[in-house]
Amino acid sequence: MKRLLLIGAAAALLALAVFPALAQDASRFGPITARIVERGSLICGVNSVLPGFGFPNDAGEFEGFDVDICRAVAAAILGDANAVTYRPITAAERPTVLQSGEVDMISRNTTWTLSRDTEWGATFGPTTFYDGQGVMVYADSGITSLEDLEGGIICTNAGTTTELNITDGMSSRGLAFELQTFENFDGVMAAFRAGGCDAVTSDISGLISRRSAEPDPGALVILDVVLSKEPLGPLSPQSDPQFADIIAWTVYGLIQAEEFGITSANVNDFLDSDNPAIRRFLGVGGDPTGTLLGLANDFMVTVISQVGNYGEIFERNLTPLGVQRGINALWTDGGLLYSPPFR
Numbered sequence: 001m002k003r004l005l006l007i008g009a010a011a012a013l014l015a016l017a018v019f020p021a022l023a024q025d026a027s028r029f030g031p032i033t034a035r036i037v038e039r040g041s042l043i044c045g046v047n048s049v050l051p052g053f054g055f056p057n058d059a060g061e062f063e064g065f066d067v068d069i070c071r072a073v074a075a076a077i078l079g080d081a082n083a084v085t086y087r088p089i090t091a092a093e094r095p096t097v098l099q100s101g102e103v104d105m106i107s108r109n110t111t112w113t114l115s116r117d118t119e120w121g122a123t124f125g126p127t128t129f130y131d132g133q134g135v136m137v138y139a140d141s142g143i144t145s146l147e148d149l150e151g152g153i154i155c156t157n158a159g160t161t162t163e164l165n166i167t168d169g170m171s172s173r174g175l176a177f178e179l180q181t182f183e184n185f186d187g188v189m190a191a192f193r194a195g196g197c198d199a200v201t202s203d204i205s206g207l208i209s210r211r212s213a214e215p216d217p218g219a220l221v222i223l224d225v226v227l228s229k230e231p232l233g234p235l236s237p238q239s240d241p242q243f244a245d246i247i248a249w250t251v252y253g254l255i256q257a258e259e260f261g262i263t264s265a266n267v268n269d270f271l272d273s274d275n276p277a278i279r280r281f282l283g284v285g286g287d288p289t290g291t292l293l294g295l296a297n298d299f300m301v302t303v304i305s306q307v308g309n310y311g312e313i314f315e316r317n318l319t320p321l322g323v324q325r326g327i328n329a330l331w332t333d334g335g336l337l338y339s340p341p342f343r
């Protein structure tokens with residue numbers, strides 16, 4: 001009997017060594033994490049028209065800063081950053097697909113607001129990109145300020161925070177204008193090109209991205225005005241706090257990895273680091289880390305190896321567009337990015 005037990009225990013240990021995914025503690029999974037594990041894939045709602053954030057490349061594969069957040073969560077739960085099914089969504093579709101369960105999470109330049117947090121039944125993860133709303137015009141229009149847009153037509157896409165912000169921004173300055181909304185930003189840009197809008201307005205990151213995709217980006221200028229705070233980040237249904245915790249700590253892990261100087265290229269060099277906080281963060285020091293989330297203890301090693309740290313994600317997707325780190329720098333560099341301790 002004793003021998004049988006020993007053989008059983010040895011077999012279980014061997015299985016854990018061969019299939020690390022089995023090290024996950026399924027009893028800790030909430031309903032969304034459980035269905036992701038069962039399906040073997042994370043369904044992520046993303047943008048499909050925003051180069052740098054969410055956009056299919058020439059091979060039809062989704063790429064971008066927001067897409068990499070989906071990939072990081074898939075790596076954390078499933079051990080494979082490629083185990084993502086992308087669901088392109090418009091801004092206005094976000095509450096519906098979240099509530100219907102068509103997606104497990106959304107990572108689509110979405111601003112965290114009080115009404116969305118409550119009325120959408122959402123849990124917002126940490127902000128991944130601190131943005132603000134801007135206004136873009138043709139350089140040769142001579143428009144240099146909001147005052148110059150008095151009586152003009154300003155265009156944006158529907159179902160966004162953008163609509164209320166521009167209305168507030170103009171009315172607080174006593175400026176009349178006409179707001180025209182379109183289902184998506186392709187419609188906005190088509191109308192703008194055709195002379196149907198004096199200006200377009202959206203998140204400044206979105207304007208930079210869309211400007212880069214225009215035939216003559218130099219013909220467009222973004223006015224020197226910031227109309228709002230737009231903290232952009234991932235969100236999930238509030239019905240599964242355990243899944244929300246996984247999203248949150250995966251994002252924090254990306255930030256913490258950058259703070260520790262751990263990258264996809266050097267992560268293995270840190271596995272026997274002398275720094276106990278680093279060993280704990282990577283889940284290799286004997287203390288619980290990933291297991292506290294029901295995941296493999298060293299889930300951040302997988303995430304960093306496959307997706308990189310926050311800085312790598314930023315450089316890969318946004319630096320080529322000319323987006324600066326600005327307030328999206330680490331707190332140690334004077335920015336707003338700050339991870340709570342992994343302990």
Ligand SMILES: N[C@@H](CCC(=O)N[C@@H](CS)C(=O)NCC(=O)O)C(=O)O
Nearest residue numbers: 091110111157160161184185202206
């Ligand atoms: N952050 C804002 C705006 C999001 C938004 O939709 N931004 C534009 C930026 S260009 C966009 O993604 N458009 C893509 C589309 O219309 O499909 C929000 O959460 O409401």
